[in-house]
Amino acid sequence: MSVALEDATLAVLASRLRSGHLRSAELVEGCLARIESERDLNAVVERDAGGARRAAREADRLLRTDAAAAGPLCGLPVTVKRTFEVLGYPHLEQDVAPGTEFGRPATRDAAVVAAARTAGAIVVGRTNAPPRAADIDTWHPAFGRTTHPAGPGLSPGGSSGGSAAAVAAGHTTFDIASDDAGSARIPAQLCGVYALRPTLGAISAFGHVPGPLTDAEAPGTLCVSLITRHAADLGFLWRALGPGAAGGASGPVAVVLTDRGAPMSPAVGETLRAAVARLRSAGHRIDDVDLPVDLAENWLLCQQLLYTDENPADDDLEGAHGLPEPTSDATPIEIAWWCAGLSPRRRHGLRCARAALRARWQQFFAGYTALLTPVMGLAALAPRNRRVPLLVDDVVIDGADVPTFSLSVWCALASVAGLPAATMPVRDPVTGTAAAFQVLAGHGREAALLDVVERLSAALADPAPSRRGGS
Known part of the structure; x- marks a missing residue:
């Protein structure tokens, strides 16, 4: 990705993809190259480069031949906090409650990941999080510590520290994270990016580990959250992934x-x-x-x-x-x-x-x-x-x-x-x-x-x- 594209909002990137002035393959390759060249950040700790490249080629084909059928996020690379199930990615023992099955590759996507794919987003990898998402810093025994984009002397926060660091460093165009008591909002402040925690239950948390066991279960305090580089990106994603609600600001x-x-x-x-x-x-x-x-x-x-x-x-x-x-x-x-x-x-x-x-x-x-x-x-x-x-x-x-x-x-x-x-x-x-x-x-x-x-x-x-x- 060029600096100009890093500074572009999601809406601008989506428009360039649809106009043919940008290819999804370029965006995906840019993200993968940056993740690899800046491995010291340790924000994106699991990747499926082959799957992302195949999805990018398919997105470019769809945008070229039938753009009207493409979803609003078509061709945009996304990372996902590793507390969410992503098809083919395993969960480890440290991530789950006692007695819960672990070590198996996920056989499905979490609900919000499935929704993002349906809208056309391309999962390039999962971002680091502490075991069971239970810390205000981000360190995992299997993946190590995520550092702050400004340097190793600072923490990116937690538990969505990998998510916020990846967005701030340009390793992804946006991230799907989660928030209980500030797990996305605090890392967003520390890394200088934006985060949205929606109304409780507005976006299904089914497939978050730990989390609700069925799509109908009350989520407690757990919320799916979205982390972006720009303020306008939150609205763009909400219109694509949220349940939809009319009405802007009118009062004080x-x-x-x-x-x-x-x-x-x-x-x-x-x-x-x-x-x-x-x-x-x-x-x-x-x-x-x-x-x-x-x-x-x-x-x-x-x-x-x-x-x-x-x-x-x-x-x-x-x-x-x-x-x-x-x-x-x-x-x-x-x-x-x-x-x-x-x-x-x-x-x-x-x-x-x-x-x-x-x-x-x-x-x-x-x-x-x-x-x-x-x-x-x-x-x-x-x-x-x-x-x-x-x-x-x-x-x-x-x-x-x-x-x-x-x-x-x-x-x-x-x-x-x-x-x-x-x-x-x-x-x-x-x-x-x-x-x-x-x-x-x-x-x-x-x-x-x-x-x-x-x-x-x-x-x-x-x-x-x-x-x-x-x-």
Whole structure:
């Protein structure tokens, strides 16, 4: 791929493919060559070069002979987070829950991968992820560590760190990732790219490992997510892969940048405040508001939902070892212990609390099209010491030790309520500090959300990420 093509949006690439000014084979070869020449990044860890080349030739033939029959993504290379089943690719023991079959090549595509292929996308490989997608960094015992495009001293985040790094480095035109409590949104911020976590269940997560066992099973907090280089690419993909919804942005946008339950580095806070000021100067109405939910209590509920999803219910237990019910200042490991073997009655209580929070958000978004918050309180992360379990690990924010897992506290707003949310990267033009807004909208309002992201990104005029050497 030439630099011009790297900078092109998906819509432009698709148009060039249909006009004959570009061939899918060129795009695929460019991606494969870059993956091979930049193997130190270790983002795309499984490849099927032969299958991708054959699919590219078929896409070029279809576009040449019957373009009207080609899907909207025809000829575009895509990578897939390796937590998704992709026909012929195996899952390893570290990736699955105990008792689940492993080591076999997948005999089917995950639902979203099948949808992408039907739309014409070409799978060139799978991107790295930690075992069971359970870390905020990206390291796998079989594939090693994924490095940040800016260098090995930085982490691309997790668990979709391979996905975000591959997109930022130009190893793919977009990536199909997943998100529980920020698994796509946090890596997108760290790598300076865009991510969309749709309304819970809007895109089937069937075929994600671990994940729902049937297409009808409730997904808990797990969402299929999309990672791209450009704001406009999210809307392009949503129209191709989403269920479809009319209506762009029409109302005001709200913003919340600080909360007692979320420590933040001064650099991130200053960068986001400066970006809001720039947006207001450009004529955008951005209202300062209070959150409709308590951020710390919401984070506590998010952890309880995540941990109970990991553990089977026990009719005889009210909480592991009779531990007292955790409060919002409990550590992640304390909450996890309490959730072990949680009774059905307690689980029902968590579902009721979640429903109540959803109702508050519904009322909030009756008055606002979107809400801007931070994605997380740090601009960058160092690679984690993999010998330290995530739930007992700490990071330092503004001189204070903070549980590493609690970096997801802002992302948990969308995860608990099932709201659509996007990562919108920003960079301070004076200091160069990179951060990102999380942009949330009401249930099923992806079209409005992505319209806001595209308009605000254009107003901030932030460029797409440099391919290597910067984020």
